[in-house]
Amino acid sequence: MLALSSAALLRLVLLATPAATHVEAPLPTCASSTRHLELTADTPRTAQEVCIHPGHSTSFFFNAKLARVELAGRERFRVIEDEAGFTLMPTKALADGERVPVTVSFQDGAAPASATFLLVVHPSEAERQVEVMRQPRTLASYREGEQRALEEVQECRQEKARLEAESSGKVGLTALIAQELMGEGGVVDKNIAKNVTARPGNTRTSSMARSYRSDTGRREGGHKVVRLAVAQELRNTGTQPWTPAGAVLVGPQGMELKALGVWPLEPISPGKTQRVVVELEATEEEAHGTFTLKLWSQEGGARGEFFDGVTFP
Numbered sequence: 001m002l003a004l005s006s007a008a009l010l011r012l013v014l015l016a017t018p019a020a021t022h023v024e025a026p027l028p029t030c031a032s033s034t035r036h037l038e039l040t041a042d043t044p045r046t047a048q049e050v051c052i053h054p055g056h057s058t059s060f061f062f063n064a065k066l067a068r069v070e071l072a073g074r075e076r077f078r079v080i081e082d083e084a085g086f087t088l089m090p091t092k093a094l095a096d097g098e099r100v101p102v103t104v105s106f107q108d109g110a111a112p113a114s115a116t117f118l119l120v121v122h123p124s125e126a127e128r129q130v131e132v133m134r135q136p137r138t139l140a141s142y143r144e145g146e147q148r149a150l151e152e153v154q155e156c157r158q159e160k161a162r163l164e165a166e167s168s169g170k171v172g173l174t175a176l177i178a179q180e181l182m183g184e185g186g187v188v189d190k191n192i193a194k195n196v197t198a199r200p201g202n203t204r205t206s207s208m209a210r211s212y213r214s215d216t217g218r219r220e221g222g223h224k225v226v227r228l229a230v231a232q233e234l235r236n237t238g239t240q241p242w243t244p245a246g247a248v249l250v251g252p253q254g255m256e257l258k259a260l261g262v263w264p265l266e267p268i269s270p271g272k273t274q275r276v277v278v279e280l281e282a283t284e285e286e287a288h289g290t291f292t293l294k295l296w297s298q299e300g301g302a303r304g305e306f307f308d309g310v311t312f313p
Contacts, residue, residue, distance in 0.1 A: 065107040090119075
């Protein structure tokens, strides 16, 4: 039997060991209003995740004076800080899904003496304000939070009632008319299959694409509001199922239009094709130009599939 050197044996072990599969962490749920966090001596040391987005500011406010703020890769942010908190705005140098730690230390040295937050670069959303209570809340603060929760519940009930009224037996064109989403011009469409191209590196390709536009009859700030939609036949050329989770439309000068919805939220198996529809709302002026549609999935976190050349009728 031939003797193996320790180096040769190590190489054989490494070759025989299967490579670890990289799994991208899922995106956190972003708060639509002020985010409230509480720090106590018993608070778990796991870093709280906070959504950030390039070009949007996120402000942290504390009820205790800060001694210092340590931000990894600080040169990729615009930062304003003082003893009460800090405001940061990430630049486009950060990639979607990237996680950046920020640690704050307090002046008084009481427990906890510091806290770490994990800034998560979201494809379309940012939490604008984060209020951090370092000590247990006062009775007045609890009452304020309770009142705010009751107001949010009421808003949810009203939104639920509106959606139920809109969908009560109304389908097709009747639903569009009932929801006041069809203006005098009706719905117009455009075949954009020859213009839409998948970027290199995509694992989804587009075999058909049409865009739609409907005037809503509404105005915001003196501008007409339109509904937009992009329908594509997407083929999954990857090796894993792919389930759409969200979308954003990026226009000229980096303007972003967040999708109102993506349908259906069903997985596309490898080698299979499925129609995916993205719906948006914009002013009439914003709807002009050539856009890039970015879709991301539940499985792949913020890593996106990009389709250039989207236009609307």
